[in-house]
Amino acid sequence: MTHNVLVVAEQIQGVFRKVTFEALSAGLKLAAQTGGELQALVLGSGIDGLAADLKAYGAAKIMVADDAALADFTTEAYTQVLAGVIEQVQPGIVLLGATTQGKDLAARLSARLNVALATDCVALAVEAGQVVATRPMYGGKILADVALSGTPVIVSLRPNTQTIAPSAGAGTIEKVAVTLGAVRSQVVAKQFESGKVDLTEADIVVTGGRGMGGPDFSAIEALAEALGAAVGASRSAVDEGWRSAADQVGQTGKTVSPNLYVACGVSGAIQHLAGMSSSKVIVAVNKDPEAPIIGKADYALVDDLFEVVPALTAEIKKLKK
Amino acid sequence: MEILVLLKQVPATESLIAIANDRVSIKPDGLKYVMNPYDELAVEEALRIRESQGGTVTILSVGPAKAAEAIRTGLAMGADKGILIDPGNLTCDGLATAKLLAAAIKPMTYDIIIAGHRAVDDDNFQVATALAELLGIPNISMVVKQTLADGKIRCLCTVEGGTKEVEATLPALIATQRGLNDPRYASLPGIMKAKKKPLETRSIADLGLDAAGLQPLVTIKALKMPVERKGGRVIEGDSVAVKVAALVKALHEEAKVI
Ligand SMILES: Cc1cc2nc3c(=O)[nH]c(=O)nc-3n(C[C@H](O)[C@H](O)[C@H](O)COP(=O)(O)OP(=O)(O)OC[C@H]3O[C@@H](n4cnc5c(N)ncnc54)[C@H](O)[C@@H]3O)c2cc1C
Ligand SMILES: Nc1ncnc2c1ncn2[C@@H]1O[C@H](COP(=O)(O)O)[C@@H](O)[C@H]1O
Numbered sequence: 420m421t422h423n424v425l426v427v428a429e430q431i432q433g434v435f436r437k438v439t440f441e442a443l444s445a446g447l448k449l450a451a452q453t454g455g456e457l458q459a460l461v462l463g464s465g466i467d468g469l470a471a472d473l474k475a476y477g478a479a480k481i482m483v484a485d486d487a488a489l490a491d492f493t494t495e496a497y498t499q500v501l502a503g504v505i506e507q508v509q510p511g512i513v514l515l516g517a518t519t520q521g522k523d524l525a526a527r528l529s530a531r532l533n534v535a536l537a538t539d540c541v542a543l544a545v546e547a548g549q550v551v552a553t554r555p556m557y558g559g560k561i562l563a564d565v566a567l568s569g570t571p572v573i574v575s576l577r578p579n580t581q582t583i584a585p586s587a588g589a590g591t592i593e594k595v596a597v598t599l600g601a602v603r604s605q606v607v608a609k610q611f612e613s614g615k616v617d618l619t620e621a622d623i624v625v626t627g628g629r630g631m632g633g634p635d636f637s638a639i640e641a642l643a644e645a646l647g648a649a650v651g652a653s654r655s656a657v658d659e660g661w662r663s664a665a666d667q668v669g670q671t672g673k674t675v676s677p678n679l680y681v682a683c684g685v686s687g688a689i690q691h692l693a694g695m696s697s698s699k700v701i702v703a704v705n706k707d708p709e710a711p712i713i714g715k716a717d718y719a720l721v722d723d724l725f726e727v728v729p730a731l732t733a734e735i736k737k738l739k740k
Numbered sequence: 741m742e743i744l745v746l747l748k749q750v751p752a753t754e755s756l757i758a759i760a761n762d763r764v765s766i767k768p769d770g771l772k773y774v775m776n777p778y779d780e781l782a783v784e785e786a787l788r789i790r791e792s793q794g795g796t797v798t799i800l801s802v803g804p805a806k807a808a809e810a811i812r813t814g815l816a817m818g819a820d821k822g823i824l825i826d827p828g829n830l831t832c833d834g835l836a837t838a839k840l841l842a843a844a845i846k847p848m849t850y851d852i853i854i855a856g857h858r859a860v861d862d863d864n865f866q867v868a869t870a871l872a873e874l875l876g877i878p879n880i881s882m883v884v885k886q887t888l889a890d891g892k893i894r895c896l897c898t899v900e901g902g903t904k905e906v907e908a909t910l911p912a913l914i915a916t917q918r919g920l921n922d923p924r925y926a927s928l929p930g931i932m933k934a935k936k937k938p939l940e941t942r943s944i945a946d947l948g949l950d951a952a953g954l955q956p957l958v959t960i961k962a963l964k965m966p967v968e969r970k971g972g973r974v975i976e977g978d979s980v981a982v983k984v985a986a987l988v989k990a991l992h993e994e995a996k997v998i
Contacts, residue, residue, distance in 0.1 A: 535957035
């Protein structure tokens with residue numbers, strides 16, 4: 420196999436996702452194992468200035484595909500460009516962040532190139548010349564070590580699982596010519612809440628469950644703000660219509676691995692635990708000492724959340740002053 | 741509208757998963773199998789499109805004979821017919837599954853294919869989008885709302901930190917996200933009727949494929965259980981204030997996460 424590692428950098432509204440730096444750091448370690456070099460590709464429109472932000476992460480070459488047609492991600496257009504670049508530079512391994520866009524792009528690319536794909540991986544290594552990735556299955560109830568055959572292989576990495584390690588690289592920046600064939604899908608509108616950290620990338624997540632008793636999550640929001648955290652919800656809170664489905668943590672929602680996960684009024688059903696058990700530290704606030712979440716939490720506070728959460732917010736604000 | 745729905749039979753989400761003695765598969769004992777939850781949304785959306793536009797809903801599933809149960813559930817919800825693709829003793833990775841589906845679908849006429857964005861067993865996030873590429877049609881993922889007009893489908897999709905609207909020309913494949921709809925239950929008359937609806941089974945040979953081109957590129961070397969979390973410390977104290985102060989101290993000084 421060829422030894423180079425190509426990282427597909429993901430930027431949104433002109434800012435790189437954190438997982439891009441994680442993928443570059445993981446890619447550099449892999450390249451050291453394969454004896455190849457690390458390369459990066461950025462796609463977008465009007466992103467000339469952006470590529471330099473990647474220089475500090477060890478890439479030998481940064482390729483930029485800058486075209487009006489790439490302003491917004493569509494699976495079709497991005498797959499065409501990425502497939503073209505892969506044909507040109509012939510990497511052995513292609514790494515992406517396992518984001519909404521990264522997972523979609525990786526899937527389409529795997530079919531176009533007829534190559535192996537391992538999605539949402541938490542670890543990877545080269546063993547006897549073959550890439551072996553570790554990926555959660557069954558919503559995280561099991562981990563699988565999978566071996567990927569053929570060249571190149573595609574791996575998407577779960578956000579928040581790789582350590583970011585800045586490293587000097589030559590970082591030459593190269594433009595990639597963009598020629599697109601038929602693209603039958605396009606983004607016609609978009610809406611982003613500015614400054615909002617996504618659940619999957621947040622260092623801290625505060626979640627409210629049915630114990631919130633209603634749609635008023637202001638106490639949780641205030642605690643999240645004090646902590647710089649993202650707000651999650653159990654499925655019950657989503658089913659009640661208190662929170663949007665995008666906030667759901669669990670086997671049929673988002674999987675999160677923050678440094679700190681604070682579950683408030685969440686019982687800890689198996690489907691919920693599947694989505695957050697890989698958090699580094701778990702805090703449970705629950706009035707029921709028998710709730711399953713208590714048995715999984717590093718710190719449990721058994722009391723009424725309506726008293727605990729505001730007090731916690733105040734105490735954290737005091738600490739941060 | 742000719743609507744195709746992709747569905748997979750998976751262990752129910754409340755299942756405890758254990759590793760089998762071969763270390764590369766899971767213990768089947770006592771597992772209850774159900775339709776993948778995201779595929780329930782797909783069946784429901786297909787039925788709603790048929791109800792408003794007319795047409796036929798055909799379910800396709802790759803799996804062992806047992807997977808016919810999940811197809812029957814879809815038929816009981818109201819779908820018209822089903823096709824089970826039984827790969828025999830071939831172990832399929834996500835791409836091989838997509839190839840089987842593509843071979844079955846290529847000779848069919850269709851306007852929309854609806855799938856889930858992931859199956860909650862393998863969590864590959866791959867089959868739907870890979871299939872769209874193999875068929876040469878556009879795909880839209882994480883759909884929470886769709887409207888059809890003038891030979892196009894327009895979808896509202898969730899992305900990190902927001903939503904976007906994507907439009908594609910038909911035929912197209914869309915993949916569901918929670919929030920799209922509330923799937924109906926199969927009614928008793930529905931279940932009775934489903935027994936008589938056509939459900940055919942096809943083998944790899946029936947699809948004109950050869951097992952050699954379907955060998956998995958991704959193979960499981962070993963399954964492991966994640967590190968089991970044990971309960972830590974229950975914070976003691978006479979009042980909420982005392983407990984909260986102790987918790988914040990522990991998070992700051994001991995766990996060092998704030
Ligand atoms: C197919 C399927 C998929 C699913 N997927 C998911 C998923 O992805 N994510 C998910 O979360 N669930 C999922 N579930 C649902 C899951 O089984 C549980 O029903 C759900 O997680 C329970 O949510 P909860 O903990 O908020 O509510 P409950 O189980 O009702 O727990 C509420 C908790 O709040 C506590 N409480 C109440 N009032 C207070 C108070 N004032 N102060 C402190 N504590 C209080 C109670 O002691 C209790 O422990 C799924 C279920 C199915 C069938
Ligand atoms: N064996 C299968 N048979 C039919 N459809 C499938 C199969 N596996 C996956 N799919 C479809 O593809 C979606 C994504 O699955 P996956 O890529 O396995 O996470 C599922 O929600 C189904 O709609």
